[in-house]
Amino acid sequence: MSDETPLSLQPGQLLARGVCRLMRSLDFAVLEEFVPERGKRVDVMALGPKGEIWVVECKSSREDFMSDGKWQGYLHWCDRYFWAVDAGFPLELLPDETGLIMADAYGGEIIRPGFEDKLAPARRRKLTLKFARDVALRHQRLRDPRI
Numbered sequence: 001m002s003d004e005t006p007l008s009l010q011p012g013q014l015l016a017r018g019v020c021r022l023m024r025s026l027d028f029a030v031l032e033e034f035v036p037e038r039g040k041r042v043d044v045m046a047l048g049p050k051g052e053i054w055v056v057e058c059k060s061s062r063e064d065f066m067s068d069g070k071w072q073g074y075l076h077w078c079d080r081y082f083w084a085v086d087a088g089f090p091l092e093l094l095p096d097e098t099g100l101i102m103a104d105a106y107g108g109e110i111i112r113p114g115f116e117d118k119l120a121p122a123r124r125r126k127l128t129l130k131f132a133r134d135v136a137l138r139h140q141r142l143r144d145p146r147i
């Protein structure tokens with residue numbers, strides 16, 4: 001199957017794929033569906049080359065955005081927060097203080113970086129270690145699915 005075939009991914013997953021490609025082009029390591037703490041799951045967490053942590057929530061429609069009442073709880077888990085949407089999304093719904101990425105299944109572009117709010121060192125360390133462990137455990141499951 002070619003790399004350009006979107007398989008059977010949902011619209012939000014296709015946006016996440018494009019976001020991950022964008023983040024990799026910016027030298028960020030990415031992890032989809034990251035759980036920073038129990039009860040929270042971010043669509044994409046990106047770890048930058050200087051240790052910066054960005055969270056990206058992918059919204060495929062007005063309804064998808066309107067049903068997400070917990071996004072503000074993710075602000076405490078990153079240095080920058082972004083929405084990723086496609087070209088047809090009603091941008092007036094998105095708060096101005098947050099970042100904006102226009103994306104599709106194949107890539108994306110940062111339209112607005114949003115405000116930077118640096119994490120406390122203890123939280124950054126905790127998140128970076130959890131990110132590393134989650135990546136290693138996912139990799140191990142891919143290499144040895146019987147674990």
